[in-house]
Amino acid sequence: QVQLQESGPGLVKPSETLSLTCTVSGGSMSNHYWSWIRQPPGKGLEWIGYIYYSGNTKYSPSLKSRITISVDTSKNQFSLKLNSVTAADTAVYYCARGIPAAFKPYYYYGMDVWGQGTTVTVSS
Amino acid sequence: QSVLTQPPSASGTPGQRVTISCSGSSSNIGSNTVNWYQQLPGTAPKLLIFNNNQRPSGVPDRFFGSKSGTSASLAISGLQSEDEADYYCAAWDDSLNGHVIFGGGTKLTVL
Numbered sequence: 144q145v146q147l148q149e150s151g152p153g154l155v156k157p158s159e160t161l162s163l164t165c166t167v168s169g170g171s172m173s174n175h176y177w178s179w180i181r182q183p184p185g186k187g188l189e190w191i192g193y194i195y196y197s198g199n200t201k202y203s204p205s206l207k208s209r210i211t212i213s214v215d216t217s218k219n220q221f222s223l224k225l226n227s228v229t230a231a232d233t234a235v236y237y238c239a240r241g242i243p244a245a246f247k248p249y250y251y252y253g254m255d256v257w258g259q260g261t262t263v264t265v266s267s
Numbered sequence: 268q269s270v271l272t273q274p275p276s277a278s279g280t281p282g283q284r285v286t287i288s289c290s291g292s293s294s295n296i297g298s299n300t301v302n303w304y305q306q307l308p309g310t311a312p313k314l315l316i317f318n319n320n321q322r323p324s325g326v327p328d329r330f331f332g333s334k335s336g337t338s339a340s341l342a343i344s345g346l347q348s349e350d351e352a353d354y355y356c357a358a359w360d361d362s363l364n365g366h367v368i369f370g371g372g373t374k375l376t377v378l
Contacts, residue, residue, distance in 0.1 A: 178367075180312075188304070188312065188355055190367035204363040237311055244318070246300060250359050253302035253317035260311050 145170035147238050147258035155232075155265050161225040165238030165258060168219065172196045176241030176251045177221045179212060181234040182260075189234075193241060194221055199249060228265045235260040270295060271356055271370035278376040284344040287373045289356030291337050295368060299359040301339040303332055306353040306372075315354070316341065343375075351377045 151163035165177070179191040192202035194212040202210055206225070214221040225232060238258045241251030272290040279285040289301065303316040314323050316332035319339065331342045339358075343350055356370040 187372040188306075188357075188369045190357075190369060192366075201365055203366050242317060244300070247359070247365075250299065250365065252300065253304070253314040253323075253357070254312075255314045255317070255323055257311040257313070 145240065145256050147240065147256055149236060149238050149258045149261040151236075151261060151263070153262055153264060155228055155263060156267050157229055157265055158227055161223070161228050161232060161263055161265075163223045163236055163238075163261065163263070164220050165222070166218075166220050167240075172214065172216050172219055172221075174243060176243065177212075177214065178239045178241055178254055179223045180237045180239060180254070181232075182237070183231075183234045191223065191225075191236075193251075195249065201249065230265050233263065233265045235262050270360060270368045271358065273354075273356060273370035273373045275371065276374050276376065278378055279343075279346045280378045281346055281348060283346045284342060285346060285375065286343075287341045287354050287356075287375070289339045289341070289370050291339075291358060291368075293337060294362050295337075295358045295360040296334065296339055297337040298361055301332065301334050302357045303330075303339075303341045304355045304357065305350075306355065308352070312355065346377055348377050351375055 176193045178193040194200045211224045237260045239254035240256040244252045300318045304312040305315045306312045319334040320332040354373045
């Protein structure tokens with residue numbers, strides 16, 4: 144059974160770069176989409192972006208200028224970097240797996256496996 | 268502001284049937300499939316419905332998803348106390364090279 148685990152600093156200073164890693168265990172990264180989603184305190188879910196196991200990416204238009212998602216299939220990990228953070232980037236960050244879909248290229252169905260989430264606070 | 272519109276709250280008594288709506292547009296729900304997530308307090312979201320009306324293994328058939336035009340609905344029958352949670356719809360939006368959008372979420376209270 145595939146499991147995901149986020150890791151990274153829980154506190155980041157304003158204007159610095161937030162870096163998180165998601166480790167995939169119990170299965171292969173092949174043929175799946177690997178996503179990042181976040182949830183500010185008391186608010187709803189926001190999709191950040193994904194990376195396909197082969198390296199193709201899609202990003203949220205509102206965050207595109209600040210984010211990079213990368214993958215290392217040899218380590219069964221994928222990572223998120225969000226630069227120039229502000230207090231508005233304070234959130235629980237989740238990694239998740241997308242189900243490959245047939246209806247459009249590089250789209251996926253729902254995200255069927257999620258990590259437990261990691262809280263990142265942006266503060267000096 | 269979410270592009271997919273959900274009612275902020277819904278409620279029902281045990282055994283009842285409740286429906287949660289999700290309204291979008293031609294660039295998202297009108298062109299792509301809809302997924303629903305359940306988020307119990309303090310936990311990660313769980314996929315409840317994908318591809319409009321398919322349930323992942325382990326999701327009870329009390330949960331039913333449907334889509335018509337630019338709107339979708341999640342129906343929960345035989346409401347149980349453990350169904351009290353936040354529910355989110357999600358879909359791809361074809362604008363700006365394609366991205367996933369979520370509804371604002373609906374807090375379901377079991378009275």
